[in-house]
């Protein structure tokens with residue numbers, strides 16, 4: 001089969017399309033004929049060489065939608081020909097399930113396309129337990145585009161952020177894959193949504209997604225502008241993955257007893273925290289990563305019901321995988337890039 005892969009870590013140039021043997025499903029696994037596989041920022045981190053142990057060459061791609069093509073032993077309940085999308089989390093239940101006082105889980109969260117081969121190929125092998133069926137009227141491209149970002153946004157906004165109707169919610173990096181979903185989910189929950197993005201085109205697009213107030217970070221200091229626009233009250237909830245570049249402004253933009261949910265650190269892993277701001281505001285800082293299998297289903301149901309969608313910037317043939325890496329790295333993408341084998 002054809003696959004977009006890399007043999008060593010590095011810049012987008014390490015990505016190439018090669019012929020590799022077709023994979024065969026093992027016990028409890030299925031093989032999917034991939035119809036659409038979307039890019040995430042995660043694919044950039046993995047290609048650059050996150051400190052994890054992965055086998056080379058590595059096929060990326062955590063967002064996989066397609067048709068079940070073969071089933072392994074013990075997966076006979078999955079019909080060949082089923083239209084499916086794949087929950088990218090492996091062992092999330094273990095990772096999320098350790099109750100206080102219990103010993104730490106014995107298995108760690110792993111992600112398809114990061115720790116295991118992913119969907120940037122003609123075929124992908126995944127656990128049967130990770131499949132959910134895609135309704136006939138939902139295109140594979142839409143299902144794949146929404147997959148990892150949908151569950152991440154749901155867990156950050158709803159589970160960790162506990163958004164409530166009428167609250168003010170700020171989403172930073174609003175043109176990003178997860179953020180475009182977070183804007184819509186916060187809006188759907190009845191929040192008043194503030195967002196920060198870059199450039200006039202992105203401002204218009206984020207408004208179209210349902211944000212009430214959108215700041216162009218290239219033009220204004222959003223922390224100050226938001227403080228003024230909220231009568232020096234600030235926002236109840238911030239959902240951020242920009243990291244270092246927004247951390248300080250975010251703490252200032254938070255209202256009394258506000259919650260700051262962090263699920264990423266695109267611009268750097270260290271943020272300066274003013275401790276007096278933290279305790280004076282009685283602020284809560286919460287971490288969030290991916291989501292449970294139940295979260296995944298809830299997020300995808302919102303997509304299937306047409307309540308939220310992952311905006312697709314462009315659909316490219318698999319052969320242009322390197323270009324997809326370059327464009328996402330350059331910050332030129334609104335929402336998602338989808339690759340089609």
Ligand SMILES: NC(=O)c1ccc[n+]([C@@H]2O[C@H](COP(=O)([O-])OP(=O)(O)OC[C@H]3O[C@@H](n4cnc5c(N)ncnc54)[C@H](OP(=O)(O)O)[C@@H]3O)[C@@H](O)[C@H]2O)c1
Nearest residue numbers: 041152173174175176177178197198241263264266289290
């Ligand atoms: N913990 C988890 O489970 C989890 C899951 C998914 C993603 N993540 C992490 O979350 C981050 C976002 O992921 P994604 O796939 O949504 O990424 P993405 O589509 O590449 O979006 C990243 C966005 O960050 C903003 N940004 C980039 N540089 C910036 C800067 N210097 N200052 C301010 N904003 C900047 C840009 O938005 P604007 O131009 O609109 O400002 C960009 O669109 C990544 O770091 C990813 O690894 C974590």
